[in-house]
Amino acid sequence: MSSTTSKKNPWGPHLWPPFTQIISASPPIRVLGGDGAILHLENSESLIDAISSWWVTLHGHAHPEIASAIYEQAKQLEQVIFANFVHPQAEKLATRLSALTGLERLFFSDNGSTAVEVALKIAYQFWANQGEPRQQIIAFEGAYHGDTFGAMAVGERNLFNEAFEGLLFPVSRLPWPHTWWDDQNVENKEQLVLQQLEKLLKTPTAAVILEPLIQGAGGMKIVRKEFLQSLENLVRKSGALLIADEVLTGFGRCGQVFAFQRAGITPDLISLSKGLTAGFLPMGVTMAKESIFETFIGEDPRVTLWHGHSFTANPLGCAAANASLDLLAKEPHLFEKFEERHRPHLEELSTHSKVSKPRLIGSIAAFDLAVNDQKGYLNHTGKVLQAKALEHGVFLRPLGQVVYLLPPLCLTDDQLEKCYFAIKKGLDCF
Ligand SMILES: *Cc1c(COP(=O)(O)O)cnc(C)c1O
Numbered sequence: 001m002s003s004t005t006s007k008k009n010p011w012g013p014h015l016w017p018p019f020t021q022i023i024s025a026s027p028p029i030r031v032l033g034g035d036g037a038i039l040h041l042e043n044s045e046s047l048i049d050a051i052s053s054w055w056v057t058l059h060g061h062a063h064p065e066i067a068s069a070i071y072e073q074a075k076q077l078e079q080v081i082f083a084n085f086v087h088p089q090a091e092k093l094a095t096r097l098s099a100l101t102g103l104e105r106l107f108f109s110d111n112g113s114t115a116v117e118v119a120l121k122i123a124y125q126f127w128a129n130q131g132e133p134r135q136q137i138i139a140f141e142g143a144y145h146g147d148t149f150g151a152m153a154v155g156e157r158n159l160f161n162e163a164f165e166g167l168l169f170p171v172s173r174l175p176w177p178h179t180w181w182d183d184q185n186v187e188n189k190e191q192l193v194l195q196q197l198e199k200l201l202k203t204p205t206a207a208v209i210l211e212p213l214i215q216g217a218g219g220m221k222i223v224r225k226e227f228l229q230s231l232e233n234l235v236r237k238s239g240a241l242l243i244a245d246e247v248l249t250g251f252g253r254c255g256q257v258f259a260f261q262r263a264g265i266t267p268d269l270i271s272l273s274k275g276l277t278a279g280f281l282p283m284g285v286t287m288a289k290e291s292i293f294e295t296f297i298g299e300d301p302r303v304t305l306w307h308g309h310s311f312t313a314n315p316l317g318c319a320a321a322n323a324s325l326d327l328l329a330k331e332p333h334l335f336e337k338f339e340e341r342h343r344p345h346l347e348e349l350s351t352h353s354k355v356s357k358p359r360l361i362g363s364i365a366a367f368d369l370a371v372n373d374q375k376g377y378l379n380h381t382g383k384v385l386q387a388k389a390l391e392h393g394v395f396l397r398p399l400g401q402v403v404y405l406l407p408p409l410c411l412t413d414d415q416l417e418k419c420y421f422a423i424k425k426g427l428d429c430f
Helices: 003-008 064-076 088-101 112-129 149-154 162-167 186-200 225-238 259-263 290-294 315-330 338-349 381-391 413-427
Strands: 031-035 038-041 046-049 105-109 136-140 172-174 205-210 241-245 269-272 284-288 355-361 364-369 402-405
Touching: 046 413, 064 315, 088 105, 088 284, 088 315, 105 112, 105 290, 112 136, 112 149, 112 205, 112 241, 112 269, 112 284, 136 186, 149 162, 172 186, 186 225, 205 225, 225 259, 284 290, 338 355, 338 364, 338 413, 364 381, 381 402, 381 413, 402 413
Parallel strands: 136 172, 136 205, 205 241, 241 269
Antiparallel strands: 031 038, 038 046, 105 284, 269 284, 355 364, 364 402
């Protein structure tokens, strides 16, 4: 390591942070604790975590009921090999998620990317198992499905995966007809995509994968439920499987427990993670219809799903997930009513000259900064706004020029007001 890099490296000699170019990185903020939507820092300072720590924190930081569920489970059983054993927390979670999603089978993995990998592998092998292999997979422009190879392949091809382009399997791609308040052209955009989809589906298709209602990392891009319903009709006619990546949208973020429910569609496979354990522990699950599972049963060893992870069905993660589902069931108004709490604030903000394309779904509010700079994730205006909001005690992490709030469900009215106030202060920088 050259001395210039070490001097310029605010992360010190050993840490390698995610999604970060060290040369331009701000020093990391040292955090000592959390409580509800608040992060406690050194020097008795604090910040509102307005993005749920990368969209995972669901009921708040260090939630006592989840913490104690994990503690109680850790004293009983911390881990066991899941190919030979089963345990009550896993059984309970499978029963509950099956009832909530309507999809009977649950396969465990470790994070959102692996929950997507598993969905893709199941979808692809589903066709092979029936002696009718299908090659085509359809995904959307702007999609983000994770950072492992299969997940990268179905995600938008961009700067983040450019180095691996040669290793990613081919995917057929459609525009994402996203919309915002006062969008006059949405039905046209949707029709064009549906026509393209119809054409693509003439080629035998294994699966269509999408983020229901809102693309997250691609820029908080919302589509209408009418579009998803028409899409589902076409997909059904073709026989292809529909994969809903609900890694971000699941567990109340979009106003109902799952976004597919609000959209009025029924996926064949669902990937879940992030809020699954309320943001306490890394865990992913893939839900599958029983009719898919059945094609993996047989004497021929080749029909088996040969996939698994060391920490499959980790009892601590399952305990956290079960405790989180208890909280969701106890206080559904927290996710059902969040949209109406955002609305007046976003309406006011939308009159600002630097705010364009305001949009809102469930607990997620977003807009584009109408400031001239390069497009996309490397746009710097978001960084300027982020720094200003930090001064006002609110942690944001704009996606390029896209500014959004995605707070934990426990955020108080007072804290919500502070978030919007901090954004306004940020907007005044332009
Ligand atoms: C974050 C995310 C993933 C990847 O999840 P990781 O746990 O970060 O691997 C996949 N899909 C969507 C929609 C996401 O938002």
